[in-house]
Amino acid sequence: MQAVILEDQRTDGVTVINGKEYMTDAKGGFVPLSMVKPQHKLEDETVRKMMDFAIDLNGQISRFLSYSKVDLGSLDALLAQEYGVKIGGAKGNRTYQTIDGLLKVQVQVAELVDFGPELHQAKSLIDECLNEWSANSRPEIQAIVTRAFNTDQEGKINRAEIFMLLRHQIEDERWQRAMDAIRDAMRVTGSKEYLRFYRREKVTDGWRAVTIDLAKA
Secondary structure: OOOOOEEEEOOOOEEEEOOEEEEEOOOOOEEEHHHOOHHHHHHHHHHHHHHHHHHHHHHHHHHHHHHHHHHHHHHHHHHHHHHOOOOOOOOOOEEEEOOOOOEEEEEEEEEEEEEOOHHHHHHHHHHHHHHHHHHHOOHHHHHHHHHHHOOOOOOOOOHHHHHHHHOOOOOOHHHHHHHHHHHHHEEEEEEEEEEEEEEOOOOOOOOEEOOOOOOOO
């Protein structure tokens, strides 16, 4: 029985075994390179090329965000120590700006909110209102309620739509109690910090975001 000698595993997806070139398929099997269709090999090469750049860029962005947070943290500590100055509000939102007013960095802190059992009481009260109002209830509110309490694949409710319910000024006492129950159900479980970057050509211009999001770049 001939021994399998793995001579080389190249970055182009080709593996050399006993002097012959193979590519690994999705099941983990070795397919002779000569049996791979040209279009599939071209697709493979294109994806590998793009992924090399994507992985490198991902690493650069991770390092950039890490260094940026360290720089801002050091600045905050220095200002507090040397001048007794604190930038930002109680929730941690902060804005840093150049002297010429053309560049700024914002730190936005978003609270992570979950909901407790009071939300079930709120849903029952809202259902009472909708059932009684029936045809007279505004369709947009019915739609928001449906979207708010429909759970996604992970079993989570739509938080954005829940907050939309709180904006509606409805005098019905049950609706008011339902909104109070929603507020009581809110639990702040943590926070997430976001860095935003902006620039402008002149101080009279509006700010333009410097995006680090592929979808918005």
